[in-house]
Amino acid sequence: MAMKFEKKGEGEYMLDVTGYVCPHPQIYTKKALEKLGEGDILEVLFDNPSSSESISAMCDNNGNEIIEKQMEGGKFSYKIQKH
Protein backbone atom coordinates (compact mmCIF):
# COMPACT_ATOMS: atom_id res chain seq x y z
CA MET A 1 0.00 0.00 0.00
CA ALA A 2 1.37 3.41 -0.92
CA MET A 3 1.87 6.16 1.62
CA LYS A 4 -1.13 8.51 1.96
CA PHE A 5 -1.26 12.01 3.40
CA GLU A 6 -4.69 13.63 3.66
CA LYS A 7 -6.39 16.63 5.20
CA LYS A 8 -9.26 15.43 7.38
CA GLY A 9 -10.58 18.78 8.59
CA GLU A 10 -9.42 22.21 9.75
CA GLY A 11 -6.00 21.68 11.34
CA GLU A 12 -6.36 17.89 11.18
CA TYR A 13 -4.30 15.65 8.94
CA MET A 14 -3.87 11.92 8.46
CA LEU A 15 -0.71 10.10 7.46
CA ASP A 16 -1.18 6.45 6.54
CA VAL A 17 2.07 4.50 6.34
CA THR A 18 0.53 1.09 6.98
CA GLY A 19 2.61 -1.67 5.43
CA TYR A 20 5.82 0.33 5.60
CA VAL A 21 8.82 -0.78 7.64
CA CYS A 22 11.59 1.24 9.28
CA PRO A 23 12.59 3.92 8.68
CA HIS A 24 9.69 5.02 6.46
CA PRO A 25 7.02 5.62 9.17
CA GLN A 26 9.21 7.80 11.40
CA ILE A 27 10.74 9.76 8.52
CA TYR A 28 7.36 10.48 6.93
CA THR A 29 5.97 11.46 10.35
CA LYS A 30 8.86 13.86 10.91
CA LYS A 31 8.44 15.44 7.49
CA ALA A 32 4.69 15.79 7.89
CA LEU A 33 5.01 17.41 11.34
CA GLU A 34 7.61 19.85 10.03
CA LYS A 35 5.08 21.17 7.57
CA LEU A 36 2.11 21.51 9.91
CA GLY A 37 1.30 24.63 11.94
CA GLU A 38 1.36 24.89 15.73
CA GLY A 39 -1.70 23.24 17.28
CA ASP A 40 -2.41 21.11 14.19
CA ILE A 41 -3.13 17.45 14.78
CA LEU A 42 -1.60 14.63 12.77
CA GLU A 43 -3.03 11.14 12.98
CA VAL A 44 -0.40 8.56 12.01
CA LEU A 45 -1.47 5.04 11.02
CA PHE A 46 1.27 2.39 10.90
CA ASP A 47 1.85 -1.29 11.61
CA ASN A 48 5.59 -1.44 12.19
CA PRO A 49 6.02 -1.99 15.98
CA SER A 50 9.56 -0.60 16.20
CA SER A 51 8.39 2.69 14.70
CA SER A 52 6.15 3.21 17.74
CA GLU A 53 9.18 3.66 20.00
CA SER A 54 10.93 5.92 17.51
CA ILE A 55 7.88 8.13 16.90
CA SER A 56 7.24 8.46 20.66
CA ALA A 57 10.87 9.41 21.32
CA MET A 58 10.91 11.83 18.41
CA CYS A 59 7.79 13.63 19.67
CA ASP A 60 9.23 13.77 23.17
CA ASN A 61 12.50 15.27 21.92
CA ASN A 62 10.80 17.84 19.71
CA GLY A 63 8.16 18.86 22.25
CA ASN A 64 5.21 17.53 20.26
CA GLU A 65 2.49 15.77 22.23
CA ILE A 66 0.98 12.39 21.49
CA ILE A 67 -2.59 12.98 22.63
CA GLU A 68 -3.96 9.55 21.76
CA LYS A 69 -2.39 6.14 21.26
CA GLN A 70 -4.26 3.09 20.01
CA MET A 71 -3.06 -0.36 19.05
CA GLU A 72 -5.11 -3.30 17.89
CA GLY A 73 -4.06 -6.42 16.03
CA GLY A 74 -0.63 -5.03 15.24
CA LYS A 75 -2.01 -1.77 13.82
CA PHE A 76 -1.09 1.52 15.53
CA SER A 77 -2.87 4.86 15.48
CA TYR A 78 -1.12 7.86 17.09
CA LYS A 79 -2.65 11.33 17.26
CA ILE A 80 0.10 13.91 17.55
CA GLN A 81 -0.44 17.60 18.33
CA LYS A 82 2.29 19.88 17.09
CA HIS A 83 3.64 22.39 19.63
Added chain:
Amino acid sequence: MEIVVPKKNKIWAFVIVGFFVLISIATYAEHEYYVYLQAYLWFGFIYGMCLQYGRFCFASAFRDLFAVGVPRMVVGIMIATILFGFTSAFVNATGWSTFHPAPTGIHVVIAGTIFGVGMVFAGGCASGSLYKTGEGNGVALLVVLSISLTQSTFVDIGGWFNKLVPASWAASAASKGLPDVINVSDGWIDQYLAGYVWNQPVLRFAEMLGMKTDSVSGAFLGNLVVGVTIPALLILIWVYFFWVRKNYAKRVLKERNSVSIKDHIAGFWGMITSSKRTALAGLFLGVACGLQMFVIEGLRMKFGVKNAGTLLHRLGFDYGLSAKGTVFDPGYWYVTTQEAQWVGWVFQKLGWNHMDNIFFGWVNGLPNPAFNPADWMSVALIGGAAVMALLSNEFKFKRPTMELAVWAIAGGFFMGIGSRLALGCNIGGFFVRAANGDPAGWLFGLGMIGGAFIGVKFFNWWTERKMAKEMAVLDLEL
Protein backbone atom coordinates in the same frame (compact mmCIF):
# COMPACT_ATOMS: atom_id res chain seq x y z
CA MET B 1 -2.31 2.22 26.01
CA GLU B 2 -3.92 -1.01 27.21
CA ILE B 3 -2.95 -4.12 25.29
CA VAL B 4 -5.51 -6.88 24.97
CA VAL B 5 -3.95 -10.16 23.87
CA PRO B 6 -6.36 -12.42 21.97
CA LYS B 7 -6.60 -16.04 23.15
CA LYS B 8 -5.39 -17.39 19.80
CA ASN B 9 -2.16 -15.40 20.20
CA LYS B 10 -1.53 -17.05 23.56
CA ILE B 11 -2.22 -20.47 22.05
CA TRP B 12 0.24 -19.85 19.21
CA ALA B 13 2.86 -18.65 21.70
CA PHE B 14 2.44 -21.90 23.66
CA VAL B 15 2.65 -23.92 20.42
CA ILE B 16 5.98 -22.30 19.48
CA VAL B 17 7.48 -22.76 22.95
CA GLY B 18 6.09 -26.30 23.05
CA PHE B 19 7.71 -27.07 19.70
CA PHE B 20 11.15 -26.02 20.92
CA VAL B 21 10.68 -27.93 24.20
CA LEU B 22 9.63 -31.02 22.27
CA ILE B 23 12.63 -30.74 19.93
CA SER B 24 14.92 -30.40 22.96
CA ILE B 25 13.47 -33.43 24.77
CA ALA B 26 13.32 -35.63 21.67
CA THR B 27 16.87 -34.89 20.57
CA TYR B 28 18.24 -35.32 24.09
CA ALA B 29 16.54 -38.70 24.24
CA GLU B 30 18.35 -39.53 20.97
CA HIS B 31 21.81 -38.51 22.27
CA GLU B 32 23.21 -36.21 24.91
CA TYR B 33 25.39 -34.46 22.28
CA TYR B 34 22.27 -32.62 21.17
CA VAL B 35 22.54 -30.54 24.34
CA TYR B 36 25.15 -28.59 22.38
CA LEU B 37 22.62 -27.65 19.71
CA GLN B 38 19.95 -27.04 22.34
CA ALA B 39 22.21 -24.49 24.05
CA TYR B 40 22.36 -22.57 20.77
CA LEU B 41 18.61 -22.93 20.40
CA TRP B 42 17.63 -21.52 23.79
CA PHE B 43 20.11 -18.65 23.66
CA GLY B 44 18.69 -17.81 20.23
CA PHE B 45 15.21 -17.87 21.73
CA ILE B 46 16.29 -15.45 24.48
CA TYR B 47 17.89 -13.14 21.91
CA GLY B 48 14.68 -13.13 19.87
CA MET B 49 12.57 -12.22 22.89
CA CYS B 50 14.96 -9.44 23.96
CA LEU B 51 15.25 -8.01 20.44
CA GLN B 52 11.49 -7.86 19.94
CA TYR B 53 10.77 -6.52 23.41
CA GLY B 54 13.31 -3.72 23.09
CA ARG B 55 12.70 -3.19 19.33
CA PHE B 56 16.42 -3.77 19.31
CA CYS B 57 17.75 -3.05 15.86
CA PHE B 58 21.30 -1.88 15.18
CA ALA B 59 20.13 -0.28 11.94
CA SER B 60 17.88 2.08 13.81
CA ALA B 61 20.68 3.18 16.14
CA PHE B 62 22.44 5.66 13.92
CA ARG B 63 19.75 5.81 11.23
CA ASP B 64 17.13 7.18 13.66
CA LEU B 65 19.74 9.45 15.16
CA PHE B 66 20.64 10.98 11.79
CA ALA B 67 17.14 10.81 10.30
CA VAL B 68 14.83 11.85 13.16
CA GLY B 69 17.18 12.75 16.03
CA VAL B 70 16.20 9.80 18.25
CA PRO B 71 19.10 8.43 20.34
CA ARG B 72 17.28 5.61 22.20
CA MET B 73 18.77 2.74 20.18
CA VAL B 74 22.36 4.02 20.33
CA VAL B 75 21.90 4.16 24.09
CA GLY B 76 20.46 0.62 24.23
CA ILE B 77 23.28 -0.78 22.12
CA MET B 78 25.99 0.92 24.15
CA ILE B 79 24.42 -0.38 27.39
CA ALA B 80 24.30 -3.89 25.92
CA THR B 81 27.89 -3.59 24.69
CA ILE B 82 29.21 -2.50 28.10
CA LEU B 83 27.28 -5.25 29.91
CA PHE B 84 28.35 -7.85 27.37
CA GLY B 85 31.87 -6.49 27.84
CA PHE B 86 31.56 -7.09 31.58
CA THR B 87 30.35 -10.68 31.24
CA SER B 88 32.95 -11.28 28.51
CA ALA B 89 35.70 -9.96 30.78
CA PHE B 90 34.60 -12.42 33.45
CA VAL B 91 34.52 -15.30 30.96
CA ASN B 92 37.88 -14.27 29.46
CA ALA B 93 39.49 -14.05 32.89
CA THR B 94 38.36 -17.61 33.66
CA GLY B 95 39.83 -18.80 30.35
CA TRP B 96 36.44 -20.12 29.18
CA SER B 97 35.91 -17.73 26.32
CA THR B 98 35.03 -18.94 22.84
CA PHE B 99 35.87 -15.57 21.29
CA HIS B 100 38.45 -15.19 18.51
CA PRO B 101 39.44 -11.66 17.45
CA ALA B 102 39.43 -10.80 13.74
CA PRO B 103 42.20 -9.37 11.56
CA THR B 104 42.16 -5.59 11.79
CA GLY B 105 42.63 -3.24 8.85
CA ILE B 106 41.05 -0.61 6.66
CA HIS B 107 38.97 -3.36 4.99
CA VAL B 108 36.83 -3.54 8.15
CA VAL B 109 35.88 0.15 7.88
CA ILE B 110 35.05 -0.20 4.17
CA ALA B 111 32.98 -3.31 4.86
CA GLY B 112 31.17 -1.57 7.72
CA THR B 113 30.32 1.35 5.44
CA ILE B 114 28.83 -0.94 2.78
CA PHE B 115 26.92 -2.79 5.51
CA GLY B 116 25.69 0.49 7.02
CA VAL B 117 24.23 1.69 3.72
CA GLY B 118 22.56 -1.68 3.28
CA MET B 119 20.95 -1.77 6.72
CA VAL B 120 19.37 1.66 6.18
CA PHE B 121 17.99 0.62 2.78
CA ALA B 122 16.69 -2.68 4.13
CA GLY B 123 15.01 -1.12 7.16
CA GLY B 124 16.84 -3.41 9.56
CA CYS B 125 20.23 -4.91 10.32
CA ALA B 126 20.98 -8.63 10.07
CA SER B 127 19.67 -9.44 13.56
CA GLY B 128 16.85 -6.88 13.30
CA SER B 129 15.60 -8.51 10.09
CA LEU B 130 15.56 -11.89 11.82
CA TYR B 131 13.46 -10.71 14.76
CA LYS B 132 11.13 -8.74 12.49
CA THR B 133 10.61 -11.93 10.48
CA GLY B 134 9.31 -13.33 13.77
CA GLU B 135 6.79 -10.46 13.86
CA GLY B 136 5.38 -11.74 10.57
CA ASN B 137 7.13 -9.10 8.48
CA GLY B 138 7.52 -10.28 4.88
CA VAL B 139 9.93 -7.46 4.03
CA ALA B 140 12.30 -8.63 6.76
CA LEU B 141 12.14 -12.20 5.45
CA LEU B 142 13.05 -10.89 2.01
CA VAL B 143 16.04 -9.06 3.53
CA VAL B 144 17.21 -12.30 5.19
CA LEU B 145 16.90 -14.18 1.89
CA SER B 146 18.75 -11.43 0.04
CA ILE B 147 21.61 -11.47 2.60
CA SER B 148 21.73 -15.23 2.34
CA LEU B 149 21.75 -15.39 -1.46
CA THR B 150 24.28 -12.56 -1.83
CA GLN B 151 26.75 -14.09 0.60
CA SER B 152 26.59 -17.62 -0.72
CA THR B 153 27.13 -16.36 -4.26
CA PHE B 154 29.77 -13.77 -3.36
CA VAL B 155 32.03 -16.25 -1.54
CA ASP B 156 32.17 -18.56 -4.56
CA ILE B 157 32.41 -16.07 -7.36
CA GLY B 158 35.47 -16.48 -9.58
CA GLY B 159 36.00 -16.48 -13.33
CA TRP B 160 36.15 -12.91 -14.62
CA PHE B 161 36.32 -11.59 -11.03
CA ASN B 162 39.73 -13.24 -10.61
CA LYS B 163 41.07 -10.48 -12.85
CA LEU B 164 40.22 -7.96 -10.13
CA VAL B 165 42.52 -9.69 -7.63
CA PRO B 166 45.83 -7.85 -7.09
CA ALA B 167 48.86 -9.99 -7.99
CA SER B 168 50.21 -9.65 -4.43
CA TRP B 169 47.01 -11.18 -2.99
CA ALA B 170 47.10 -14.04 -5.47
CA ALA B 171 50.75 -14.81 -4.67
CA SER B 172 50.19 -14.58 -0.93
CA ALA B 173 47.08 -16.77 -1.10
CA ALA B 174 48.92 -19.40 -3.12
CA SER B 175 51.69 -19.52 -0.51
CA LYS B 176 49.29 -20.40 2.35
CA GLY B 177 49.41 -24.13 1.58
CA LEU B 178 45.66 -24.67 1.34
CA PRO B 179 44.59 -28.08 0.00
CA ASP B 180 43.87 -28.48 -3.71
CA VAL B 181 40.18 -29.07 -3.01
CA ILE B 182 39.84 -25.38 -2.06
CA ASN B 183 41.30 -24.22 -5.38
CA VAL B 184 42.43 -20.93 -3.84
CA SER B 185 43.53 -19.37 -7.13
CA ASP B 186 39.92 -19.34 -8.34
CA GLY B 187 37.65 -17.00 -6.36
CA TRP B 188 37.85 -13.33 -5.48
CA ILE B 189 36.92 -13.85 -1.83
CA ASP B 190 39.35 -16.77 -1.44
CA GLN B 191 42.26 -14.62 -2.55
CA TYR B 192 41.00 -11.63 -0.54
CA LEU B 193 40.92 -13.79 2.60
CA ALA B 194 44.09 -15.82 2.19
CA GLY B 195 46.05 -13.15 0.34
CA TYR B 196 45.06 -10.03 2.28
CA VAL B 197 42.87 -10.48 5.38
CA TRP B 198 44.90 -13.27 6.96
CA ASN B 199 48.02 -11.07 6.69
CA GLN B 200 46.48 -8.31 8.81
CA PRO B 201 47.26 -8.03 12.53
CA VAL B 202 44.94 -9.66 15.08
CA LEU B 203 44.70 -7.35 18.08
CA ARG B 204 42.94 -6.89 21.39
CA PHE B 205 43.14 -3.86 23.61
CA ALA B 206 44.61 -5.87 26.51
CA GLU B 207 47.47 -7.15 24.38
CA MET B 208 48.06 -3.69 22.89
CA LEU B 209 48.56 -2.48 26.47
CA GLY B 210 50.97 -5.30 27.26
CA MET B 211 48.52 -7.44 29.26
CA LYS B 212 47.28 -10.97 28.78
CA THR B 213 43.61 -11.24 27.77
CA ASP B 214 43.02 -14.22 30.04
CA SER B 215 44.41 -12.39 33.09
CA VAL B 216 42.12 -10.44 35.42
CA SER B 217 43.89 -7.13 34.69
CA GLY B 218 43.91 -7.74 30.93
CA ALA B 219 40.27 -8.80 30.77
CA PHE B 220 38.87 -6.10 33.05
CA LEU B 221 41.26 -3.17 32.66
CA GLY B 222 42.65 -3.67 29.15
CA ASN B 223 39.57 -4.98 27.37
CA LEU B 224 36.58 -3.90 29.47
CA VAL B 225 37.63 -0.44 30.67
CA VAL B 226 39.89 0.75 27.83
CA GLY B 227 38.48 -1.32 24.97
CA VAL B 228 34.77 -1.26 25.72
CA THR B 229 33.59 1.18 28.38
CA ILE B 230 35.62 4.25 27.35
CA PRO B 231 34.74 4.06 23.62
CA ALA B 232 31.06 3.37 24.46
CA LEU B 233 30.93 6.31 26.88
CA LEU B 234 32.61 8.60 24.35
CA ILE B 235 29.93 7.68 21.80
CA LEU B 236 27.18 8.37 24.35
CA ILE B 237 28.71 11.75 25.24
CA TRP B 238 28.98 12.60 21.53
CA VAL B 239 25.30 11.71 21.05
CA TYR B 240 24.24 13.76 24.08
CA PHE B 241 26.32 16.74 23.00
CA PHE B 242 25.03 16.94 19.43
CA TRP B 243 21.48 15.56 19.66
CA VAL B 244 20.12 15.84 23.19
CA ARG B 245 21.89 18.70 24.98
CA LYS B 246 20.21 21.56 23.12
CA ASN B 247 16.62 20.39 23.69
CA TYR B 248 17.36 19.47 27.29
CA ALA B 249 18.91 22.89 27.96
CA LYS B 250 15.80 24.57 26.48
CA ARG B 251 13.61 22.72 28.98
CA VAL B 252 15.86 23.68 31.90
CA LEU B 253 15.92 27.34 30.79
CA LYS B 254 12.12 27.44 30.98
CA GLU B 255 12.48 26.92 34.74
CA ARG B 256 15.62 28.93 35.54
CA ASN B 257 18.22 31.25 34.01
CA SER B 258 21.22 28.99 33.48
CA VAL B 259 22.18 25.39 32.81
CA SER B 260 24.83 23.90 35.08
CA ILE B 261 27.10 20.88 34.67
CA LYS B 262 24.87 19.13 37.21
CA ASP B 263 21.90 19.73 34.90
CA HIS B 264 23.79 18.21 31.99
CA ILE B 265 24.66 15.15 34.06
CA ALA B 266 20.94 14.81 34.84
CA GLY B 267 20.18 15.29 31.12
CA PHE B 268 22.73 12.61 30.21
CA TRP B 269 21.16 10.20 32.70
CA GLY B 270 17.71 11.08 31.34
CA MET B 271 18.94 10.10 27.86
CA ILE B 272 20.17 6.75 29.21
CA THR B 273 16.86 5.95 30.91
CA SER B 274 14.52 7.51 28.34
CA SER B 275 13.52 4.19 26.79
CA LYS B 276 13.26 1.68 29.59
CA ARG B 277 12.33 -1.28 27.43
CA THR B 278 15.30 -0.71 25.11
CA ALA B 279 17.67 -0.32 28.08
CA LEU B 280 16.20 -3.41 29.76
CA ALA B 281 16.57 -5.46 26.56
CA GLY B 282 20.17 -4.26 26.30
CA LEU B 283 20.79 -5.39 29.86
CA PHE B 284 19.43 -8.91 29.30
CA LEU B 285 21.15 -9.23 25.90
CA GLY B 286 24.49 -8.23 27.37
CA VAL B 287 24.28 -10.82 30.13
CA ALA B 288 22.93 -13.59 27.88
CA CYS B 289 25.66 -13.08 25.27
CA GLY B 290 28.43 -13.53 27.82
CA LEU B 291 26.68 -16.49 29.38
CA GLN B 292 26.42 -18.24 26.00
CA MET B 293 30.20 -18.17 25.56
CA PHE B 294 30.58 -19.66 29.04
CA VAL B 295 28.03 -22.43 28.42
CA ILE B 296 29.30 -23.39 24.96
CA GLU B 297 32.91 -23.57 26.16
CA GLY B 298 31.75 -25.67 29.13
CA LEU B 299 30.00 -28.09 26.76
CA ARG B 300 33.09 -28.30 24.56
CA MET B 301 35.11 -29.29 27.61
CA LYS B 302 32.47 -31.80 28.70
CA PHE B 303 32.38 -33.51 25.30
CA GLY B 304 36.12 -33.08 24.63
CA VAL B 305 35.69 -31.20 21.35
CA LYS B 306 36.77 -27.88 19.92
CA ASN B 307 34.12 -27.67 17.21
CA ALA B 308 30.62 -29.03 16.62
CA GLY B 309 31.88 -30.75 13.47
CA THR B 310 33.41 -33.43 15.70
CA LEU B 311 30.06 -33.98 17.43
CA LEU B 312 28.23 -34.21 14.09
CA HIS B 313 30.83 -36.73 12.89
CA ARG B 314 30.35 -38.81 16.05
CA LEU B 315 26.59 -38.69 15.49
CA GLY B 316 27.11 -39.99 11.96
CA PHE B 317 26.47 -36.76 10.05
CA ASP B 318 29.50 -36.29 7.82
CA TYR B 319 27.81 -34.46 4.95
CA GLY B 320 28.91 -30.86 4.64
CA LEU B 321 31.85 -30.95 7.05
CA SER B 322 34.70 -28.70 5.93
CA ALA B 323 38.06 -30.09 4.75
CA LYS B 324 39.23 -29.67 8.36
CA GLY B 325 36.19 -31.56 9.67
CA THR B 326 34.63 -28.39 11.10
CA VAL B 327 31.31 -26.60 10.77
CA PHE B 328 30.36 -23.05 11.67
CA ASP B 329 30.37 -23.06 15.46
CA PRO B 330 31.21 -19.58 16.76
CA GLY B 331 30.37 -20.28 20.39
CA TYR B 332 28.55 -16.96 20.62
CA TRP B 333 25.83 -14.96 18.91
CA TYR B 334 26.25 -14.75 15.16
CA VAL B 335 23.83 -14.16 12.32
CA THR B 336 25.04 -13.91 8.75
CA THR B 337 27.30 -16.95 8.30
CA GLN B 338 24.51 -19.43 9.01
CA GLU B 339 22.26 -17.44 6.67
CA ALA B 340 24.86 -17.87 3.91
CA GLN B 341 24.88 -21.59 4.68
CA TRP B 342 21.12 -21.93 4.04
CA VAL B 343 21.33 -20.95 0.38
CA GLY B 344 24.84 -22.42 0.03
CA TRP B 345 23.50 -25.80 1.14
CA VAL B 346 20.66 -25.60 -1.37
CA PHE B 347 23.09 -24.66 -4.16
CA GLN B 348 25.37 -27.53 -3.16
CA LYS B 349 22.44 -29.95 -3.31
CA LEU B 350 21.48 -28.58 -6.73
CA GLY B 351 24.96 -29.31 -8.06
CA TRP B 352 26.83 -25.98 -7.74
CA ASN B 353 30.00 -26.96 -5.89
CA HIS B 354 30.22 -24.57 -2.93
CA MET B 355 32.81 -26.57 -1.03
CA ASP B 356 35.72 -25.43 -3.20
CA ASN B 357 36.08 -22.08 -1.42
CA ILE B 358 37.61 -21.05 1.91
CA PHE B 359 34.38 -19.79 3.48
CA PHE B 360 32.43 -23.04 3.17
CA GLY B 361 34.99 -25.67 2.16
CA TRP B 362 37.81 -24.81 4.55
CA VAL B 363 36.16 -23.12 7.54
CA ASN B 364 32.38 -23.29 7.98
CA GLY B 365 31.22 -26.32 6.03
CA LEU B 366 27.73 -26.81 4.63
CA PRO B 367 25.99 -29.17 7.03
CA ASN B 368 22.33 -30.05 6.77
CA PRO B 369 20.49 -27.01 8.24
CA ALA B 370 18.58 -29.40 10.52
CA PHE B 371 21.86 -30.21 12.34
CA ASN B 372 23.63 -26.88 12.03
CA PRO B 373 24.09 -25.42 15.57
CA ALA B 374 24.02 -21.78 14.44
CA ASP B 375 20.86 -22.48 12.43
CA TRP B 376 19.16 -23.69 15.58
CA MET B 377 20.06 -20.35 17.13
CA SER B 378 18.64 -18.27 14.24
CA VAL B 379 15.44 -20.29 13.90
CA ALA B 380 14.86 -20.06 17.65
CA LEU B 381 15.58 -16.32 17.50
CA ILE B 382 12.73 -15.94 15.03
CA GLY B 383 10.57 -18.11 17.31
CA GLY B 384 11.43 -16.09 20.42
CA ALA B 385 10.56 -12.86 18.63
CA ALA B 386 7.29 -14.39 17.40
CA VAL B 387 6.33 -15.40 20.95
CA MET B 388 7.05 -11.92 22.25
CA ALA B 389 5.15 -10.28 19.37
CA LEU B 390 2.16 -12.60 19.88
CA LEU B 391 2.05 -11.90 23.61
CA SER B 392 2.11 -8.14 23.03
CA ASN B 393 -0.43 -8.43 20.18
CA GLU B 394 2.06 -7.04 17.68
CA PHE B 395 2.27 -10.08 15.43
CA LYS B 396 0.96 -9.37 11.96
CA PHE B 397 1.64 -11.01 8.60
CA LYS B 398 2.75 -8.32 6.19
CA ARG B 399 3.35 -8.89 2.52
CA PRO B 400 6.01 -6.68 0.96
CA THR B 401 4.95 -4.11 -1.58
CA MET B 402 7.00 -3.77 -4.75
CA GLU B 403 8.66 -0.60 -3.43
CA LEU B 404 9.66 -2.21 -0.14
CA ALA B 405 10.75 -5.42 -1.87
CA VAL B 406 13.23 -3.43 -3.96
CA TRP B 407 14.59 -1.69 -0.84
CA ALA B 408 14.82 -5.06 0.97
CA ILE B 409 16.68 -6.84 -1.83
CA ALA B 410 19.07 -3.92 -2.36
CA GLY B 411 19.69 -3.56 1.38
CA GLY B 412 20.22 -7.29 1.83
CA PHE B 413 22.68 -7.27 -1.08
CA PHE B 414 24.84 -4.55 0.49
CA MET B 415 24.67 -6.18 3.93
CA GLY B 416 25.66 -9.52 2.43
CA ILE B 417 28.71 -8.00 0.72
CA GLY B 418 29.68 -6.03 3.84
CA SER B 419 29.34 -9.09 6.06
CA ARG B 420 31.65 -11.22 3.98
CA LEU B 421 34.28 -8.50 3.61
CA ALA B 422 34.32 -7.91 7.38
CA LEU B 423 33.84 -11.58 8.35
CA GLY B 424 30.70 -10.64 10.26
CA CYS B 425 27.67 -8.38 10.49
CA ASN B 426 26.42 -5.95 13.12
CA ILE B 427 26.52 -8.83 15.63
CA GLY B 428 29.59 -10.91 14.77
CA GLY B 429 31.43 -8.00 13.16
CA PHE B 430 30.59 -5.25 15.64
CA PHE B 431 28.74 -6.20 18.82
CA VAL B 432 30.64 -9.34 19.81
CA ARG B 433 34.04 -7.98 18.77
CA ALA B 434 33.63 -4.57 20.40
CA ALA B 435 32.44 -6.17 23.65
CA ASN B 436 35.46 -8.48 23.68
CA GLY B 437 38.07 -5.76 23.32
CA ASP B 438 38.73 -6.32 19.61
CA PRO B 439 39.42 -2.98 17.87
CA ALA B 440 38.09 -4.50 14.60
CA GLY B 441 34.63 -4.28 16.19
CA TRP B 442 34.85 -0.52 16.71
CA LEU B 443 36.30 -0.04 13.21
CA PHE B 444 33.31 -1.90 11.77
CA GLY B 445 31.05 0.28 13.94
CA LEU B 446 32.76 3.40 12.60
CA GLY B 447 32.08 2.21 9.06
CA MET B 448 28.45 1.41 9.97
CA ILE B 449 27.98 4.97 11.26
CA GLY B 450 29.37 6.39 8.00
CA GLY B 451 27.24 4.02 5.95
CA ALA B 452 24.12 4.88 7.94
CA PHE B 453 24.79 8.58 7.31
CA ILE B 454 25.08 8.02 3.55
CA GLY B 455 21.99 5.80 3.56
CA VAL B 456 19.93 8.37 5.47
CA LYS B 457 20.96 11.14 3.04
CA PHE B 458 19.67 9.02 0.17
CA PHE B 459 16.53 8.07 2.06
CA ASN B 460 15.76 11.69 2.88
CA TRP B 461 15.98 12.59 -0.78
CA TRP B 462 13.66 9.73 -1.68
CA THR B 463 11.00 10.43 0.97
CA GLU B 464 11.05 14.18 0.32
CA ARG B 465 10.18 13.51 -3.31
CA LYS B 466 7.21 11.36 -2.30
CA MET B 467 6.00 13.73 0.43
CA ALA B 468 6.25 16.69 -1.91
CA LYS B 469 3.88 14.94 -4.35
CA GLU B 470 1.34 14.21 -1.59
CA MET B 471 1.55 17.69 -0.11
CA ALA B 472 1.34 19.44 -3.46
CA VAL B 473 -2.27 18.28 -3.63
CA LEU B 474 -2.95 19.96 -0.28
CA ASP B 475 -1.15 23.16 -1.13
CA LEU B 476 1.55 22.35 1.40
CA GLU B 477 5.14 22.61 0.32
CA LEU B 478 8.12 20.83 1.78
